[in-house]
Amino acid sequence: MTPTKIADLKAVPSTTDEFIKGLWRENPVFVQVLGMCPTLAVSNSAINALAMGLATAFVLVMSNILISSLRNFIPKQVRMASYILIIATFVTIVEYGIQAISVELHKNLGAFISLIVVNCIILSRAEAFASKNTIWKSAIDGLGMGLGFVLALSCLGAVREILGNASIFGITVLPESFQEWIIMILPAGGFFTLAFWLFLFNYFKLKKAKA
Amino acid sequence: MSANKTISTQPNPTEGSKKMLIAMVGIGVICALLIVLSYEGTKERIEILKAEALEKAVFKVVPGISKTRIFELTAEGTFVPSDGKDRSKTLVYAGYDDSDVFKGIAIEASGQGYADILRILYGYDPETQTVVGFYVLESKETPGLGDKIEKDETFLANFKALTLALAEDLSKIQNPVVPVKSGMKKNPWEVEGITGATISSRAIGNIIGESSVKMIPLIYSQKETFKSAPNPESK
Numbered sequence: 001m002t003p004t005k006i007a008d009l010k011a012v013p014s015t016t017d018e019f020i021k022g023l024w025r026e027n028p029v030f031v032q033v034l035g036m037c038p039t040l041a042v043s044n045s046a047i048n049a050l051a052m053g054l055a056t057a058f059v060l061v062m063s064n065i066l067i068s069s070l071r072n073f074i075p076k077q078v079r080m081a082s083y084i085l086i087i088a089t090f091v092t093i094v095e096y097g098i099q100a101i102s103v104e105l106h107k108n109l110g111a112f113i114s115l116i117v118v119n120c121i122i123l124s125r126a127e128a129f130a131s132k133n134t135i136w137k138s139a140i141d142g143l144g145m146g147l148g149f150v151l152a153l154s155c156l157g158a159v160r161e162i163l164g165n166a167s168i169f170g171i172t173v174l175p176e177s178f179q180e181w182i183i184m185i186l187p188a189g190g191f192f193t194l195a196f197w198l199f200l201f202n203y204f205k206l207k208k209a210k211a
Numbered sequence: 212m213s214a215n216k217t218i219s220t221q222p223n224p225t226e227g228s229k230k231m232l233i234a235m236v237g238i239g240v241i242c243a244l245l246i247v248l249s250y251e252g253t254k255e256r257i258e259i260l261k262a263e264a265l266e267k268a269v270f271k272v273v274p275g276i277s278k279t280r281i282f283e284l285t286a287e288g289t290f291v292p293s294d295g296k297d298r299s300k301t302l303v304y305a306g307y308d309d310s311d312v313f314k315g316i317a318i319e320a321s322g323q324g325y326a327d328i329l330r331i332l333y334g335y336d337p338e339t340q341t342v343v344g345f346y347v348l349e350s351k352e353t354p355g356l357g358d359k360i361e362k363d364e365t366f367l368a369n370f371k372a373l374t375l376a377l378a379e380d381l382s383k384i385q386n387p388v389v390p391v392k393s394g395m396k397k398n399p400w401e402v403e404g405i406t407g408a409t410i411s412s413r414a415i416g417n418i419i420g421e422s423s424v425k426m427i428p429l430i431y432s433q434k435e436t437f438k439s440a441p442n443p444e445s446k
Contacts, residue, residue: 085239098252
């Protein structure tokens with residue numbers, strides 16, 4: 001690492017830094033490899049991936065804001081219980097919201113919406129960031145991490161839907177002569193695609209570090 | 212930790228407990244308020260969307276229909292045409308083909324699954340006295356295991372000709388629908404379960420069993436009401 005980079009890390013990160021961190025440098029899926037359950041399970045189509053990503057991002061931002069604003073009020077001993085309670089509340093709100101948008105989408109996402117409660121990205125941001133930082137910074141951190149998750153899920157969902165169903169967001173994009181790779185829609189396709197993206201992400205990261 | 216140390220780091224243990232209690236109760240109240248607000252805010256729209264989804268599902272469980280008409284079950288056990296707005300009533304959905312011929316009826320039923328309440332819709336044809344279709348309206352069953360009830364083809368094949376034949380006096384079903392283990396189906400009124408989704412598939416068998424025992428004799432005895440229903444609304 002160059003000396004300037006070390007100095008960068010020591011300096012107080014700016015708002016943009018907090019935001020970009022989640023999107024790229026500390027991307028929850030590609031770098032931290034957190035939240036693998038929804039990443040692999042709900043990325044079989046672009047629309048499901050996007051909806052799941054946005055739902056998680058909303059919960060992440062809202063729970064970060066509330067936890068950060070209550071950080072001096074929550075005693076250390078009951079912080080985990082409090083965080084889970086707050087996260088579960090926003091997940092419930094998201095569930096009502098998705099149902100109000102589309103019953104079909106709610107059915108596709110199924111039990112995975114409720115499982116956002118146990119998504120480790122959210123709890124890890126609550127414990128590692130929101131409980132120690134101001135409301136504004138926590139909101140930005142949540143937004144960055146949330147959008148990083150949306151980005152990662154969309155990358156997976158797009159590849160899987162294009163190859164597995166010859167379409168993206170339900171619109172056919174490949175010619176009819178294209179033989180769909182059914183495996184991409186199946187769970188195994190999730191692992192393949194994730195491996196591919198992790199490889200790509202790390203390859204470019206290493207290349208950039210070397211340069 | 213010695214007693215002295217405890218006292219020095221935590222001057223008043225009751226104070227600490229009180230703080231924890233206040234924090235948990237406080238957060239609980241805030242969370243409850245948020246949930247109630249969002250529930251009340253979305254309730255109406257969710258109900259409308261659910262009703263729409265249900266009406267669409269009717270076309271999936273009664274094959275070959277192009278129109279539907281809603282009937283409600285009165286306290287006297289008779290079916291009367293309804294606008295379907297009062298969701299507290301027991302509703303059934305009669306299906307008609309292009310030439311207004313009555314083809315079958317869709318019945319909504321629900322019961323306890325593995326994770327939560329399962330809401331299903333099944334189609335019944337009074338002419339053949341069989342279940343002709345099945346659709347899961349709402350399920351929170353474990354992804355990859357319990358949700359096989361919606362996808363497993365062998366399981367769904369159960370509902371292509373599941374017998375609901377009535378006894379001779381037409382007052383009850385001769386052989387109520389019962390769930391059986393995978394590979395054990397011997398009779399046309401048995402629902403063959405799924406290995407790996409035992410509880411969920413068993414629940415479906417039981418839900419149809421319980422609902423049909425109550426509904427089918429009533430529907431069969433009044434099948435003429437459905438047949439003669441005037442001007443079914445076009446969809």
